[in-house]
Amino acid sequence: MFDLPVGQGPVHITLLMGPKLARPVPAEVTEALLSAQITATAGERSGFQLAFDLTKNGIISRRLLPEGFFDPKTRLIVTVSVRGTAAVLFDGLVVRQEVGASNRPGHSTLTVTGEDLTLLMDLEERTARYPNLPPSERALAILRRYSDYGIRPDVYTEKVAQPPHQDLRVHYQTGTDLQYVTELARANGYTFYLEPGPNPGQSSARWGPEVRLGIRQHALNVNMDAQSTVDQLTFAYDGTAREEPQARWQDPGTRQSTLLPQPPISPLRPPLGRRPTPALKRKTLSGTAKQQREQAEAELLARAAVSADVVSGSGSLDVNRHGYILQPRQLVGVRGAGRAYDGDYYVKSVTHNLRPGSYQQNFTLSREGLEARSDYVRP
Secondary structure (H helix, E strand, O other): OOOOOOOOOOEEEEEEEEOOOOEEOOHHHHHOEEEEEEEEEOOOOOEEEEEEEOOOOOHHHHHHOOOOOOOOOOEEEEEEEEOOEEEEEEEEEEEEEEEEOOOOOOOOEEEEEEEEHHHHHHOOEEEEEEOOOOHHHHHHHHHHHHHHHOEEEEEOOOOOOOOOOOOOOOEEEEEEHHHHHHHHHHHOOOEEEEEEOOOOOOEEEEEEOOOOOOOOEEEEEOOOHHHOOEEEEEEEEOOOOOEEEEOEEEOOOOOOEEEOOOOOOOOOOOOOEEEEOOOOEEEEOOOOOOOOHHHHHHHHHHHHHHOOOOEEEEEEEEHHHHOOOOOOOOEEEEEOOOOOOOEEEEEEEEEEEEEOOEEEEEEEEEEOEEEEOOOOOOO
16 A cells, blocks of 8 residues: 555545544544644554644534543544555554643644554553463464454564473463563564554554565665655664673573573574674673573574664655655665665654645664665665
């Protein structure tokens, strides 16, 4: 859907709201929308902030606000259509409302802030027991509890197999479902997030490696005259960001302690840069000696992969000028930035800023090395 060109044309926003099953809001609510800001970041909860014109005798102040239409835990879905190309940008819950009353006519506003549906997983702490279940099956069992909200689990088997041994250890959950699922993902070098769509009311819950393979989005062009789609891109190479973690493991039978070998991170982070960057720091992991060996190996791999991205980029683009909606948590090519920084990147985050007549996106990129791996970058 996002691969279709949006071309030149007006941006239409559709809002759906409701307690669980969201429905289109009255036309007066959409007309009162002043701005919308939606942020999606890899490995973090997405959020939104919408501002409405709070006209004194309008339907919002007269009826909807007093009746609880914008109260916390109300579900809100935002879809955007640019010249017939529709996409679901957000599916979440209202957590806060603010009213700014002004003496000046037309300057009173209602601001509504919210978070994506992972908030549901963070509202209640529970203690649960998962005997004989590896991490991926524990995550799957938890995510199935939220199917009423149209959430579909997208769970991947961990890279380092950790067969459960009920006679040695039973895994317990203490805390919220979100805390436990996120902790399991990080311990395996995975990420966890909800991706809204493809249809309103549906979301995909990804528990797995970051998407660093597959089709690239249309390239971000800079310094290419008429073909430029981005005015400016800023890149940075932080040499201290990458760590070489070290982990020791103790054999429970012999009490011998050994240093685990350094794992290749390519199963989790297929290289995007031709010239790899060295790790300048060494970090000793704590608590791995008494873990199962497979669990310690998984933690070592996760730490090495997470710290690998030392090259970052940031910029902003006009959606109509770029011609496509940039998707977060996928790959995109960069052209025109020079030999060191051209090539493919992982889109770490995207912030959508929508106002009447304007659709801007601020974004951040990352990868682990310099120089493009291929002479060809998808235009």
